[in-house]
Amino acid sequence: MKKTQPIFAVENLRVEREAVILHEVNWQVEQGQHWAILGANGSGKTSLLSALTGYLMPSSGEIRIGAASFGASDWRDVRRSVGLVSSALGHQIEPEQTARDVVLSGREAQINFWRRAATAEAREASRILRHVRASHLADRPWRYLSQGERQRVLIGRALMARLRMLFLDEPCAGLDPVARKDFLHFLTALAKKRHAPTLVLVTHHVEEIVPLFTHVLLLRGGKTLASGEKTRVLTSAHLSATFGAPVTLRRPQGRYRLEIGTHAGSFLR
Secondary structure, eight states: OOOOOOSEEEEEEEEESSSEEEEEEEEEEOTTOOEEEEOOTTSSHHHHHHHHTTSSOOSEEEEEETTEEBTTBOHHHHGGGEEEEOHHHHTTSOTTOBHHHHHHHGGGTOSOOOSOOOHHHHHHHHHHHHHTTOGGGTTSBGGGOOHHHHHHHHHHHHHTTOOSEEEEESTTTTOOHHHHHHHHHHHHHHHTSTTOOEEEEEESOGGGOOTTOOEEEEEETTEEEEEEEHHHHOOHHHHHHHHTSOEEEEOGGGOOEEEESGGGGGGOO
16 A cells, blocks of 8 residues: 655754754654644744744755655745744734735735735635634724734634645633633634644643644654654653653543642652
């Protein structure tokens, strides 16, 4: 049987600037998987994301999306199949841009949208706004959108490019508990849609790893600590090593939760 080509593959990825930021990260994403990348602050999550989306040049190693390789292909074209939802991106959007403008800007991977939309583009933007439950926000300026509304509109912007993978860089940061729960429910519904992209959630909260995520990549100090199926990777021992402190992983009512403290050591045997 012919082996299916991975959607995304990283081999021996290394990024150096004044110091080594990432140390030979290896990671592979297959069709039908949804991943969470988990690590403490400073573990290399943002640097890895920047390298994977073509905004940070690797020092060595290889990144492949399908048959396209970083360096051998025009990454501007490759990037159109990889979406990024990040608060840093949101900060670059002009406050008077409407939600519809923001979604339209995704077609050519622009930051803001100033021209008149073609009929087909406008129709597609309206469809996507419905898809991300934001039709009622279409004419609302960016400055008046809540954080949760902005995240949904940014996902709409990414979907406008008909991408294969969608990276979500700490999308729940700044959300209150109710808004966070609503957003995670929204992601679950999105993942079930036909032709939905592969989702990759970058976070440092295990509580955000809801059932839709099938696999987890753990980072510590710019290195891959563990990678694979969620049930195998998410353990008290692995997470204690990830965060550099004794923790116990609980799963009350099917949701992950960490308990932190020196007493957690007895659970690591």
